[in-house]
Every structure is written in structure tokens, then in C-alpha cells.
Amino acid sequence: MVVGGDAAGMSAATQARRLRTAAELQITVLEQGHDVSFSACGIPYWVGGQVAGRNELIARTPAEFAAQDISVHTGTRAAGIDLAAGAVVTEHGTRFGYDTLVIGTGGRPTRPPIPGLDAPGVFGVHRLEDGAAIRTAIDAGARTGLVLGGGYIGLEMAEALLARGLAVTVVLADPLPMQLLDADMGERVCAGLRAMGIVVHTDSAVREVLLDGDGRACGVRTDGASYEADLVVLGLGMGPEVTLAADAGLALGVTGAIDVDRSQRCRDHPEVFAAGDCAQTFHRVSGEVAHVPLGTHANKQGRVAGSVIGGRPARFAGVLGTAVTKVGDLEVGRTGLCTTQAEEAGFAYRTDVIEATTRAGYFPGAEDVAVKLVSERGSGHLLGAQVVGGPGSAKRIDVLATAIWAGMTAEDLAGSDLSYAPPFSPVYDPVAVAARAVSRTEQG
Ligand SMILES: Cc1cc2nc3c(=O)[nH]c(=O)nc-3n(C[C@H](O)[C@H](O)[C@H](O)COP(=O)(O)OP(=O)(O)OC[C@H]3O[C@@H](n4cnc5c(N)ncnc54)[C@H](O)[C@@H]3O)c2cc1C
Missing domain, CATH: 3.50.50.60 (FAD/NAD(P)-binding domain)
Known part of the structure; x- marks a missing residue:
């Protein structure tokens, strides 16, 4: 059984199906809404007119899942979980028994008690x-x-x-x-x-x-x-939607999200998995528990749950909180620890900010970009990075995320074989310039 038919839930279902035939594993998904596998991430671009229609935001329909022997019940809200009996009960009283349950109930938008917040408009x-x-x-x-x-x-x-x-x-x-x-x-x-x-x-x-x-x-x-x-x-933020899990008695972590191990299993009920925005995870740099509601994590965590259910061992490797966005031509990327997070995690850190251009300075379309690195004093290990600049800036964060993921120092990154041609970057990419700024002074 899977409760919640979006990124986490459907990733779990499809991955389990890849590993187990319908004869071996029956998969049923309950989704309270009309759609499954939809892209909330695309809503702003649909509203803004860059994406033509609602259907373009739907990756796969219930009929397409049915063709994979994944039975999807839309318009079906799970109202309770009977952990002792191994059953999910819908709001209309139908019981679905399970051997294994995946909770992918997602996030809940933050709604502070402001008078009038529920008004039309x-x-x-x-x-x-x-x-x-x-x-x-x-x-x-x-x-x-x-x-x-x-x-x-x-x-x-x-x-x-x-x-x-x-x-x-x-x-x-x-x-x-x-x-x-x-x-x-x-x-x-x-x-x-x-x-x-x-x-x-x-x-x-x-x-x-x-x-x-x-x-x-x-x-x-x-x-x-x-x-x-x-x-x-x-746009006041997103917390975990855990009503179903909490009412059933599943343990929540300190972030308020469902407490799971690295296989996405609930610690107190190993037959129950949770993944995505409803689940707690851990930060790969600080090692501390975290709740970072992003589609990237939801898909991967769902896949981990589906792998384990399908019989293939898997562990979620943690998050850096890597995220990109844009407002008009202004692009933003961030990964790892910002300074307040580095402080809270007890790191002795330094910061370096460099200004560069997204392309060779003489090349048409070259735009300003600022790169900030947070690194550990002494070792030069990269802890976090932020990028703000014109078109071509944001995805540079992926190189920095990869470097942090791999435990690289600024010196390692400064010496890396990064590409160059005038339409794409200056001879030294802004990422390498920032890394050099750290390594030069860390080495004295
Ligand atoms: C506007 C917007 C833009 C975003 N942009 C990005 C982006 O650019 N990049 C990025 O990485 N992330 C982005 N995100 C975040 C991303 O969409 C979420 O992290 C991701 O959808 C989480 O997937 P999930 O499956 O855990 O939860 P959800 O997508 O929230 O899905 C949970 C599903 O569970 C169902 N459900 C809940 N309770 C029940 C119940 N009791 N019974 C049955 N069904 C239930 C819900 O109806 C829902 O369909 C964005 C989010 C929003 C809102």
C-alpha cells in the first residue's frame, strides 16, 4: 500500500514494480486528489504563462500506472492506519490490508493564525x-x-x-x-x-x-x-503533513516529520516506510537531522523505499539542501550550510565572495555573477555555497554541490578540470575563482 500519489509515493511504487512482478507484489496507491505524479514545481510557470496547460504538469496518469500493474485510487483519502492489523482505512470506511506500507503524504503549507487568511481571494x-x-x-x-x-x-x-x-x-x-x-x-x-x-x-x-x-x-x-x-x-513555507502517521502512533522526529532510518523505514514499525516531504532526513555536512521539503529528495527517498520493498538493499545518502530558482533574469542557487547553519553545527568557518561573469567578459550576454563559499577553517573543506547572478548562474551550484558531496577541499576544486569556452564561462569559471580565493589564503 502507498498513501500519497506524487513524487515520493509514485517513485516508491514504480521502483518496487521494476524489481517485482505483479504476481510477486500487489501495489495499490491511495491518493486523495484528482491527479497523481503532478509537478507542483511547475505551478508558478503555468500561472505565469510559460507552461501552456495543466496537463503538461502531469507526468503520468492513473491509467498509465495501471498498465504497469500499479492500482491507483484517486479521490480516496486515507483517514486512518491500523498498525496492529496492517490496514489503511479510507474516509468512507473501506479497509485496505497491507504487508508493507509507504507513507508519502507530502507537505502542508504553513498557515499562521492570521485573521482573514481563509477568505476568498x-x-x-x-x-x-x-x-x-x-x-x-x-x-x-x-x-x-x-x-x-x-x-x-x-x-x-x-x-x-x-x-x-x-x-x-x-x-x-x-x-x-x-x-x-x-x-x-x-x-x-x-x-x-x-x-x-x-x-x-x-x-x-x-x-x-x-x-x-x-x-x-x-x-x-x-x-x-x-x-x-x-x-x-x-508563500509562507512548508511543514510536513503527518496527521495520518501521528494519529496512528508512528514516531515523529524533532523536526516534526516522520522519523525514519536511512532505508526510509519507520524505526518503531519496520513494515512502514515514509518518504518525501512528510519524512525527516539528515544533513550530509552537519550530520544533523533535517526536514528539507524538495522534490529532488522526495523522488530519491521514494526510490530508496521502493528498492528495499522490492528486495534490493538501498540507503538514502542525506541532503545538502541544494536548490535553484529564478526571478526574471536573476538566478539563485544554494547548497550545503549557510553561515548560520555552519555556526549552529559548530564549525569554525570562513566565507569568501567573488564577483565574476557568466561568460567571457567580451562575449555577448555575459552577466554578473557572485559566488559565495563557506569553508572550514584550516582544512579548507567546502561546507556550503551560494550563487546569485544573471542567466547561466544558478546551475553552477551543481558543481559546488558535487564538490561538497564528495568531501572536496577548496584547493581540490580550484585544481579541478572545469570546462571553458567564451560563450559558457571565463577561462577560470566563477566556481574555480571562488575556490582559488579560499585555497590561496588557507595555504597562507
Ligand atoms: C509551488 C511549488 C514549487 C516547487 N518547486 C520546486 C522546485 O523547483 N524544486 C524542488 O526540488 N522542489 C520544488 N517544490 C517542492 C516539491 O514539489 C515537493 O518537495 C514534492 O512534491 C514532495 O513530494 P511528496 O510526494 O513528498 O509530497 P506531495 O507532492 O505533497 O504529494 C503528497 C500527496 O499525498 C496526498 N495525500 C496526503 N495525505 C493523504 C491522505 N491522507 N490520503 C491520500 N492521499 C494523501 C496528497 O494529495 C499529495 O498528492 C515545489 C513545491 C511547490 C508547492
């Missing part, structure tokens, strides 16, 4: 239905949009609304957008947003959603000001 960005509702509001003539929160989902939605011609204001409680960047890199993002014409109000916790005479959201109030808008979009 306030939109979450979690499921395809949310994207459809925002598109409908825009098509109906919305001219102004407020985005609450400065995480990557909020910023991607700000770009989407801007692309659809709305005047956009981002209101966030934090001093800067993108809290998983250091302040100096977050300032670059903030400046980039403002340069695009997006109004950004930082240090502005929203106290109330303002309602018009029909009870519809028409703005928000912070301590110091009120901002009007035709629609309000929530």
Missing part, C-alpha cells in the same frame, strides 16, 4: 487546483497581487504575477528574502526584485488580511502599514 500554491484558481482570478481581471513570504515559492509566484501584467508587492516578516541565503546574498536578491519593479516590504509581519464588503480579501495589514491588492498569494 487568498490563494495557496500547493496543488494544481491552487494554480487553476489563481489563473482564474487573473483572467477575471486582477490587476494587483500581494505575495506573502519571501521563500522561493513566493518569489517564483511574484515573477508569475508580474509576467501576467499585475503590479506585485512582496511582504515578508524576515529582514530579507530567501532565508537560506546569507544576508549579503539575500540583499542581492532583494535588489534584483526591486530592479524588476516588484515592491518588497521586509520586516513586515502580516497581522490581518483585509476584507471588502463581500468578505473577499482586498489587502493586508502589517504593524506599520496596509497594502491593497486584488489577490493575495501565500
Whole structure:
């Protein structure tokens, strides 16, 4: 049995099916929504008009899974798990017995107790239905949009609304957008947003959603000001959806997500697996437990669970929290530990920031890019990295993530055989320039 039919759940199901025939293993998926294997990641680009239609965000349909002998029940919410009997009970009382259960219930958008947050005109960005509702509001003539929160989902939605011609204001409680960047890199993002014409109000916790005479959201109030808008979009973060697991008595970890071992098995119930946004994991650099809700992790964790269920040993190797995003032409990447995380993990660290260009300086389209490295003092081991710059910047984070994953020092990276041609990079790639800045001074 699999509960939850998106990245984690369907990765587990398909991987188990690759390893076991239908005669050996019966696989049933319960999904409360209408779709399985959908891309929430694509919602901002669908709203913004870069992706033509909803169906393009659906990787595979229940019928396609049925052809693989994976039985999918959509519109079917699991309401309880009977761990003792080995059964999942749906909201309509149907019982599905299992030998092995995968919980892939995903994430739950953070919704602080702000008056008016549930009013019409306030939109979450979690499921395809949310994207459809925002598109409908825009098509109906919305001219102004407020985005609450400065995480990557909020910023991607700000770009989407801007692309659809709305005047956009981002209101966030934090001093800067993108809290998983250091302040100096977050300032670059903030400046980039403002340069695009997006109004950004930082240090502005929203106290109330303002309602018009029909009870519809028409703005928000912070301590110091009120901002009007035709629609309000929530990007306030994502926690784990663990109601089903917690009610069943499965153990949660300190992050509030389901506690699993490296095979994605629940420690207290090894016949139950959990994967994706609902599951706790560990940070590969700090070694500490973590909850990092990203599709990249959900797919891999689901695959690990499916492998183990299919009889092939597998272990999840941890996360670095590698993530990329863009707002207009401004690209952002981050991986590993930012300075606050390095501090909390007890590292003696140093930081180095370099400025370079994405292509040879003389080549058309060369854009500024800043690379920041967080490295361990003395050893030069790379702990984290951040990249902010023009087109061609963000995916450079993958080289840095790979270096951190492999335990490389800045000196190792500086000496690596990275590619060069004028349309792609300067002779020394910005990544290598940053690594050289560390290794030069670490060596004295
Ligand atoms: C707007 C947006 C943009 C994103 N962009 C990126 C990106 O660019 N890169 C990236 O790596 N990640 C991105 N993410 C995060 C990524 O989408 C998630 O990490 C990923 O979808 C998690 O997969 P999951 O299977 O764990 O959970 P989910 O995708 O949340 O799926 C869980 C499923 O379980 C179902 N379910 C829950 N409870 C029950 C129940 N009781 N019974 C039956 N079904 C149930 C839900 O309906 C849902 O379909 C983005 C997320 C959003 C919202």
C-alpha cells in the first residue's frame, strides 16, 4: 500500500514494480486528489504563462500506472492506519490490508493564525487546483497581487504575477528574502526584485488580511502599514503533513516529520516506510537531522523505499539542501550550510565572495555573477555555497554541490578540470575563482 500519489509515493511504487512482478507484489496507491505524479514545481510557470496547460504538469496518469500493474485510487483519502492489523482505512470506511506500507503524504503549507487568511481571494500554491484558481482570478481581471513570504515559492509566484501584467508587492516578516541565503546574498536578491519593479516590504509581519464588503480579501495589514491588492498569494513555507502517521502512533522526529532510518523505514514499525516531504532526513555536512521539503529528495527517498520493498538493499545518502530558482533574469542557487547553519553545527568557518561573469567578459550576454563559499577553517573543506547572478548562474551550484558531496577541499576544486569556452564561462569559471580565493589564503 502507498498513501500519497506524487513524487515520493509514485517513485516508491514504480521502483518496487521494476524489481517485482505483479504476481510477486500487489501495489495499490491511495491518493486523495484528482491527479497523481503532478509537478507542483511547475505551478508558478503555468500561472505565469510559460507552461501552456495543466496537463503538461502531469507526468503520468492513473491509467498509465495501471498498465504497469500499479492500482491507483484517486479521490480516496486515507483517514486512518491500523498498525496492529496492517490496514489503511479510507474516509468512507473501506479497509485496505497491507504487508508493507509507504507513507508519502507530502507537505502542508504553513498557515499562521492570521485573521482573514481563509477568505476568498487568498490563494495557496500547493496543488494544481491552487494554480487553476489563481489563473482564474487573473483572467477575471486582477490587476494587483500581494505575495506573502519571501521563500522561493513566493518569489517564483511574484515573477508569475508580474509576467501576467499585475503590479506585485512582496511582504515578508524576515529582514530579507530567501532565508537560506546569507544576508549579503539575500540583499542581492532583494535588489534584483526591486530592479524588476516588484515592491518588497521586509520586516513586515502580516497581522490581518483585509476584507471588502463581500468578505473577499482586498489587502493586508502589517504593524506599520496596509497594502491593497486584488489577490493575495501565500508563500509562507512548508511543514510536513503527518496527521495520518501521528494519529496512528508512528514516531515523529524533532523536526516534526516522520522519523525514519536511512532505508526510509519507520524505526518503531519496520513494515512502514515514509518518504518525501512528510519524512525527516539528515544533513550530509552537519550530520544533523533535517526536514528539507524538495522534490529532488522526495523522488530519491521514494526510490530508496521502493528498492528495499522490492528486495534490493538501498540507503538514502542525506541532503545538502541544494536548490535553484529564478526571478526574471536573476538566478539563485544554494547548497550545503549557510553561515548560520555552519555556526549552529559548530564549525569554525570562513566565507569568501567573488564577483565574476557568466561568460567571457567580451562575449555577448555575459552577466554578473557572485559566488559565495563557506569553508572550514584550516582544512579548507567546502561546507556550503551560494550563487546569485544573471542567466547561466544558478546551475553552477551543481558543481559546488558535487564538490561538497564528495568531501572536496577548496584547493581540490580550484585544481579541478572545469570546462571553458567564451560563450559558457571565463577561462577560470566563477566556481574555480571562488575556490582559488579560499585555497590561496588557507595555504597562507
Ligand atoms: C509551488 C511549488 C514549487 C516547487 N518547486 C520546486 C522546485 O523547483 N524544486 C524542488 O526540488 N522542489 C520544488 N517544490 C517542492 C516539491 O514539489 C515537493 O518537495 C514534492 O512534491 C514532495 O513530494 P511528496 O510526494 O513528498 O509530497 P506531495 O507532492 O505533497 O504529494 C503528497 C500527496 O499525498 C496526498 N495525500 C496526503 N495525505 C493523504 C491522505 N491522507 N490520503 C491520500 N492521499 C494523501 C496528497 O494529495 C499529495 O498528492 C515545489 C513545491 C511547490 C508547492
